[in-house]
Amino acid sequence: MIIDGISSDDYSPMAEADPWDLDQLLSGEQITSRPMATWKSYARIILAHVSLIVLSVVYVGFGAFLFYQLEQPNEVEVRARNIERFNVHKRQMIDHLWEMRSSGIGQHVVEDMAVKYVDNVTRILFEAFDTHCIGAKHLRPGGEDEDYNWTYMTALFFTTTLLTTIGYGNLTPVTGRGKFLCILYALFGVPLILITVADIGKFLSENIVQLYTWYRKLREKCSKQKYSVISNKDDKNKEGDLNLDHLENYISIPIFLIVAILLSYITFGAVVLSMWEGWDFFSGFYFSFITMTTVGFGDIVPLKREYYILDLCYIIIGLSITTMCIDLVGIQYIRKMHYFGRAIKDARFALVNVGGKMVHVPDLMRYASVLQQKYGQKKTHDTIIVKGAYAPKDLSKIRFIDFGALASMESWQSLWSVLTGRTQEVHV
Amino acid sequence: MKKKNGIEKFLRTIAPQAILVLILTIFMMAGAAIFQRIDPVLAEQSFYEVIFFEFITISTIGYGNQYPQTFYSRLFSIIFSIIGIPLLVVTLGNFGKYFTKFYWKTRGCLFKEKTEKDLVNDRDLPGLMIAFLYLVTFFIGLLFIPHSGASYSIDDCYFSFISFATVGFGDMVPVIDTFRKFCKVTAYLLWGTILHIMLISHVTTWFNQLFARKPFRGRDVEVLIGGQCITVSEITSLVAQQFHASPHQVRSMLHDIDEIMNDIKPNEETDENSEIIVQ
Numbered sequence: 119m120i121i122d123g124i125s126s127d128d129y130s131p132m133a134e135a136d137p138w139d140l141d142q143l144l145s146g147e148q149i150t151s152r153p154m155a156t157w158k159s160y161a162r163i164i165l166a167h168v169s170l171i172v173l174s175v176v177y178v179g180f181g182a183f184l185f186y187q188l189e190q191p192n193e194v195e196v197r198a199r200n201i202e203r204f205n206v207h208k209r210q211m212i213d214h215l216w217e218m219r220s221s222g223i224g225q226h227v228v229e230d231m232a233v234k235y236v237d238n239v240t241r242i243l244f245e246a247f248d249t250h251c252i253g254a255k256h257l258r259p260g261g262e263d264e265d266y267n268w269t270y271m272t273a274l275f276f277t278t279t280l281l282t283t284i285g286y287g288n289l290t291p292v293t294g295r296g297k298f299l300c301i302l303y304a305l306f307g308v309p310l311i312l313i314t315v316a317d318i319g320k321f322l323s324e325n326i327v328q329l330y331t332w333y334r335k336l337r338e339k340c341s342k343q344k345y346s347v348i349s350n351k352d353d354k355n356k357e358g359d360l361n362l363d364h365l366e367n368y369i370s371i372p373i374f375l376i377v378a379i380l381l382s383y384i385t386f387g388a389v390v391l392s393m394w395e396g397w398d399f400f401s402g403f404y405f406s407f408i409t410m411t412t413v414g415f416g417d418i419v420p421l422k423r424e425y426y427i428l429d430l431c432y433i434i435i436g437l438s439i440t441t442m443c444i445d446l447v448g449i450q451y452i453r454k455m456h457y458f459g460r461a462i463k464d465a466r467f468a469l470v471n472v473g474g475k476m477v478h479v480p481d482l483m484r485y486a487s488v489l490q491q492k493y494g495q496k497k498t499h500d501t502i503i504v505k506g507a508y509a510p511k512d513l514s515k516i517r518f519i520d521f522g523a524l525a526s527m528e529s530w531q532s533l534w535s536v537l538t539g540r541t542q543e544v545h546v
Numbered sequence: 547m548k549k550k551n552g553i554e555k556f557l558r559t560i561a562p563q564a565i566l567v568l569i570l571t572i573f574m575m576a577g578a579a580i581f582q583r584i585d586p587v588l589a590e591q592s593f594y595e596v597i598f599f600e601f602i603t604i605s606t607i608g609y610g611n612q613y614p615q616t617f618y619s620r621l622f623s624i625i626f627s628i629i630g631i632p633l634l635v636v637t638l639g640n641f642g643k644y645f646t647k648f649y650w651k652t653r654g655c656l657f658k659e660k661t662e663k664d665l666v667n668d669r670d671l672p673g674l675m676i677a678f679l680y681l682v683t684f685f686i687g688l689l690f691i692p693h694s695g696a697s698y699s700i701d702d703c704y705f706s707f708i709s710f711a712t713v714g715f716g717d718m719v720p721v722i723d724t725f726r727k728f729c730k731v732t733a734y735l736l737w738g739t740i741l742h743i744m745l746i747s748h749v750t751t752w753f754n755q756l757f758a759r760k761p762f763r764g765r766d767v768e769v770l771i772g773g774q775c776i777t778v779s780e781i782t783s784l785v786a787q788q789f790h791a792s793p794h795q796v797r798s799m800l801h802d803i804d805e806i807m808n809d810i811k812p813n814e815e816t817d818e819n820s821e822i823i824v825q
Contacts, residue, residue, distance in 0.1 A: 279713075280713055283606070283711055283712045283713045284608075284713070285607075285608065285708065285712075285713030285714045285715045285716070286610070286715070287609070287610050287714070287715035287716035287717055290715045290717040294699070294700045297700050297701070297703075297704040298700055298703075298704075300704065300707075300708070301703060301704060301707045301708075304707070304708075304711055304713065305707075305749070306749065308711055308746065308749075309746055309749040309750045309753055310753065312746070312750065313750065313753060313754075400617060400620070400621075404620045404624065407624050407627075408608065411606055411627050411631060412606045412608075412712065413603055413606045413607075413608035413627065414606075414608045414610070414713075414714065415603075415608045415609075415610040415613040415716075416608070416610035416715075416716055417610055417613040417615075
């Protein structure tokens, strides 16, 4: 079978002449079964997303608990050992010096001894500091139990930065078991968080498209400017109307708006974070950017633990927004350009040759939609449901978010394949 | 004639990759020069160390042992990443894709498997193969890659994995004091990242199957016809219309398709099958 798009103005609609009118035959059954079915399918759709998010939260939380259990005792032990070692050396030094002083050995010998001891203690201090478990405040009397690196809160921060592959490195597993667990945990956790973040991003991008569509409609109403719609559609069919509307108004979010959203989010984060942490504005901006791209140098890291939860929310939402931007800009915009570059003829008037018979594309879509309503559960990202953005028919082919594979990586890859004209098609 | 076509095809696939790699190289070189100019700390380091810093940045590993410190170098690193990250991802992704293709082709030659050329392209590497490659890579890393952690311990694995996963805590960083070590480490990390992309895509597919947001239904399967994609349900409706079948017949047929799809291995015969049923 060959499908070829032919522009045809002399095309006579075949739906009217067709004795087998699928729409009318199916319409009766549709009404009776519809409300329950949509409600159910809607619940099912929501349930899937919510369960994904809940699973991720549970996974991150459980991981934080595990790492805390593994690493915290080690930290306590290392700190206690180092403080003990330091104190022992200090006492030894003082005792020895007093001993030498009282036994009347020459002054320069005592001085040499003292220098040796001080060097030794300094080395011990630096070694203790290298374990990252100890700071100046812990050497004060009664400071041994002051805030540990590993608390439930910081463990949560650690697992999140691990699974989002940001990896600041301000907190890392030290024990062998902790490192082993880290590998295993990330192996399954990274894809899970990737899917979740991509899912939230998809949700956001759909809402943005929806909002933008409303905005467009509102503006059109206000200006009373009506599009001159080339109509050759039958008005009795609502489904067909919708489809044609979508085909006529390719609503694409302008790239400017997307970049503005991303920039304003980062700027917002920069302002808030610099307020919390006492950074200057540009440091906050830089931190946000390095975080959103998951580079995570760790040269600037949030330190105020009371804001950690909010920081995490900011990071997760930020990553979702980044994914959303790649989704909206990278795919739709360029794909559309690509499409128009190739098919100069309007898709509405394209004829599809199916088994020797010519079919109008909108008709084909209408039948598909009726069939899908009848037989198929509605998919969330269906071209028929999603209002607004122009979505190519094989949008679901683009392997980036639905497949969940490596959100940024895959989307950039498919973006590239679009650019070079090599589409990734699934062969059945 | 055929051979000439083959060479031409080969060149045509190679050329964009070569150009991409070239662009990336020039981009890194220029970036390193600019970084050395605007950042006093990076300026003290050797050229390849700055290149390594750039690589760590745009691969989003970000160890954090080297980082921009002045206002302008921070600003430049933002701009650099905006262009660099997608560039590197695309390059690495393509390498991974060609590696996968190469694997399937070699396997096809070795085991005389019936591999249809086009069908093979999108398939991922099998999980066992990825695991095997990972183990080999870890072993190579254990032997040859110098890093700041303890050698011959869990640290080797941990360092490699955290780097490949582009987490890059920076508690263990590779040692690149000589140019040779720099080349070694960079090649290792590049390969590891490619491997990790494949692993992630494998695990993600597995996850998606596990969650199964929608059950497999033959009618939703999309078929490639003459460069365009159409779902089986669309084809069925069109075919049904052509043969004047009733809706009930169509429905039963759609159910049948699911059964057929479960029985027959997925190939491009589905639309023909549906035609047969209607008849």
